[in-house]
Amino acid sequence: MENCIEQVNSPEDLKKLNYSELLEYCDGLRAFIMETVQHTGGHLASSLGAIELTVALHYVFDCPTDKILWDVGHQAYAHKIITGRADRFAELRANGGISGFPRLTESKYDAFTMGHSSTSLSVGLGYARARDCRNENHEVVSVIGDGAFSGGMAFEALNDIGAAQTKMVIVLNDNKMSISKNVGAMSQYLSKLRLSKRYSHLKYTVKKGLMGIPLFGHHIYKALDKTKDGLKSLMQNNKMFEQMGIKYFGPIDGHNLANLVSVFKHVKGEKGPVLIHIITEKGKGDPVAQSDPSKFHGIQPLGAERENTFSSVLSRFLCAEAEKDESIVAITAAMSDGTGLTEFGRLFPKRCYDVGIAEQHAVTLAAGLAVGGLKPYFAVYSTFLQRGFDQILHDVCLNNLGVTFVIDRAGAVGADGVTHQGIYDLSYLGIIPNLTILAPRNGVELERMLRWSLTYRYPLAIRYPKSYTQDGECADITYGKWEILKQSKSKIFILAVGGRAIDAAMPIADVHLVNARFIKPLDTEYLDSINREGNCILTIEDNALAGGFGQSVLTYLHSKGLRAQVQAIGFPDVFLEDYSIEHSLESADISTQGILKHLKNF
Ligand SMILES: Cc1ncc(C[n+]2csc(CCOP(=O)(O)OP(=O)(O)O)c2C)c(N)n1
Known part of the structure; x- marks a missing residue:
């Protein structure tokens, strides 16, 4: 297995492998990532789900001339390994090592610095338009998960992509999961697509295209033709995307290398935007991660110490108080586990709103809930609240509404690195009129602050890092007093x-x-x-x-x-x-x- 990882140091090396060697290489990648990430910590389940996808993309496209944009970038471990970073992979997320996300400065194969969600379509369209303006001819591929697809930026970009009609490929990697189970109407729509199997006249074109792939064609053709769905399932006329001007292919088994290679090959000939909807399983290949993908979305290194987390204080407080006060509601932007809202959501499903990866919407939703007479708590990581700056200022604070922002992972965040640092919230929040900002030193103080927030009717932000060292007594909260x-x-x-x-x-x-x-x-x-x-x-x-x-x-x-x-x-x-x-x-x-x-x- 080590050998097969060592054999591939660039996409060119990958292209020399035949079909069965590629399948073996996929197994090797999986084992290598599982082995390494248990020591380094990191985004295990997402990367395991994207192995065949990554191998197929690098097999078909020609990076770095072609650009692959990994949305969020947490699933890009195989990409890092294929593109010459296998020997540094043990230093993932470590000082002096490599980032857990694609970085423009780290490798010529990382086409953009990623970390925050739902940016890949906008960057991709930017690359495509730049290519057109400069009369260049390369491909642009944006790989986006169904979770990231719930983000507002993705919708805004789709709107633009459909109108622009320039050539670009969107790979929608649908595993039904964000960090937790994915939510929202788009996710429901994707589920419907998963179930539908309509036939398209494009069958013949693909079939012909397949046979021309060296080392591979015969296997693909066989693989596709064997099943009843075969080629038929690869493409269909899809109303929503097609009507937006984006050609839809799918749903496709995202763990079937042959299928993936054939479709990627085919879409290289397309002139306008295409969306390929692939179905994958988060954590694929690791039965433990597969059975609980939320838990294995991001893992700590083996032996990491248990911490006193502020999120557990928030969880206990909200669950207890919501029992007594029906006006308390909570919002998460796809981060219920990390922020401590999972239990609240279980106990009060009608009063807990997971809006998807949509921080801007979450903030203004909170404003609406507050003006409508409820007491909303938006639990969010400091770095992701950056997305909602204007909504905090214009919707919550200008209207002076009783929204409480409980801001987790404030301050330095460690292993997630530069894209996730929570060191800007005091600066971007500090300039907003009507907003009160608090920071607790331990769990007892957070509990006091939250209790105080129940009586406070105006915009409030409480910011804290993930954990605290020890509890102790603390003085009662008096407004504006240290x-x-x-x-x-x-x-x-x-x-x-x-x-x-x-x-x-x-x-x-x-x-x-x-x-x-x-x-x-x-x-x-x-x-x-x-x-x-x-x-x-x-x-x-x-x-x-x-x-x-x-x-x-x-x-x-x-x-x-x-x-x-x-x-x-x-x-x-x-x-x-x-x-x-x-x-x-x-x-x-x-x-x-x-x-x-x-x-x-x-
Ligand atoms: C703006 C923003 N909000 C929240 C996150 C945290 N986050 C990282 S990955 C992720 C889920 C992504 O789900 P999906 O795109 O489906 O990828 P998967 O992990 O399922 O492969 C979330 C919410 C983020 N990176 N950026």
């Missing part, structure tokens, strides 16, 4: 946001340590009291310095006439290319050593 954790006779005041900053500052003796739990509004009374000659103020946050907490403290103090000395610790103005939370925090001086270093500068 919590004093340590007092001393010294003139040093450390204002720390969230558990990570507080944990780093806690061991430092002889300082004032403040839990700056309200990031917006600031505790201006406290700031006024410490803004004196000779005092030194150090702010710490696991957020970008630009537009963050430290900057708003400084802006406030300047407006009052700055007398104290101020320094700020946070992430500098560069993208955070780091796969370890600990290392990210250390490199930004969000550590005891880092704080001591800054204190020496006063």
Whole structure:
């Protein structure tokens, strides 16, 4: 198996394999990915489901001249291995290693940097239009999952693609799953297509095309002709896509290499946009992952420690309170497991809305629910809420509505890397009027904040990382007031946001340590009291310095006439290319050593 992985270091190597060697190679890829990912952690189930698809694409298309765009990019492990990164695969998602997603800067075969969902069709159309303008002739293939297909950007791009009528291939990889079971009317429509088997006059064209594929043609023809559905099932006139001007092929067994190669070969001759609907199984080849694909969507490395997660606090709180208060409703954008809404959804299915990968819609839906008299909680990862900025500003905050954003995975996120860092929320939320922003330091404090949110009727954001170290007592929440954790006779005041900053500052003796739990509004009374000659103020946050907490403290103090000395610790103005939370925090001086270093500068 190792040998067969070593044999292929580029798509050219792959093209030299015959049919049975390719099948063997698919098995080898599967075993190699399973073996490696249990040590590195990563997106196992999605990548296992896309093995034949990836092999067929690289067999038929000519990368890097042809462009393959992997939506989200979490399914692209086989692509990485085929395109010369097998020897670095053990360093997946590790510093000095390779990214878990395609990166423009990592390989000439990665046609775009991916990570956030539903971008592949827009980028693909961009590539296609650029090709046309430059009189070039390469192919563009966008591979998108049925989950990512639920995202608004995908719909917007389809609208444009249908009108543009330029040549591009969309492969819709339908496994009925997003991270959890896929939702929505489009997903239901795809299910109907899966069941329908209509015949198309295109049969003959394909059949003829197949026989011309070297090393392969005979097998494909046999494979297709053997089954009753055979070629007939490969294509049909599909109303919705066809009427949008996009030729539809499918549904096709996405684990049947012969079928895939034949259809990809065929569509290379098409002049306009085509959509190939393939059916795959998430986790294919690993019985454990196959039986619970949600759990194996993304896995931790073997031996990873169990953590105290904020999401479990949210889950317990919402489930208990919703029992008493019927106005409480919750929203997730396809992330119910990660954000802690699964149990709530099970107990209150009519009050839990999984909207698909549609953060923008989720925010404005929350606005509608609030104006309609309910109390919505939108649980979302910091990085994905970036999608909903305008909706937060224009729909929730301008109308001053009682929506609570519970923002998970804030701060440095580690292994998912640069595309998923949650270090911008304090900056992009901090500029929005009417929005109150809180950060808890542990589970007890999150529970207090959530309890407080029940009485608060205006826009509210509570941001936290995945986990916290330990619980302890905390003071009650009073609007706009910070919590004093340590007092001393010294003139040093450390204002720390969230558990990570507080944990780093806690061991430092002889300082004032403040839990700056309200990031917006600031505790201006406290700031006024410490803004004196000779005092030194150090702010710490696991957020970008630009537009963050430290900057708003400084802006406030300047407006009052700055007398104290101020320094700020946070992430500098560069993208955070780091796969370890600990290392990210250390490199930004969000550590005891880092704080001591800054204190020496006063
Ligand atoms: C904007 C955005 N929201 C949420 C996510 C988290 N996410 C990553 S993969 C995924 C599900 C994708 O499902 P699908 O496209 O069907 O691919 P599959 O894993 O099933 O192959 C989600 C919700 C994301 N990457 N981007």
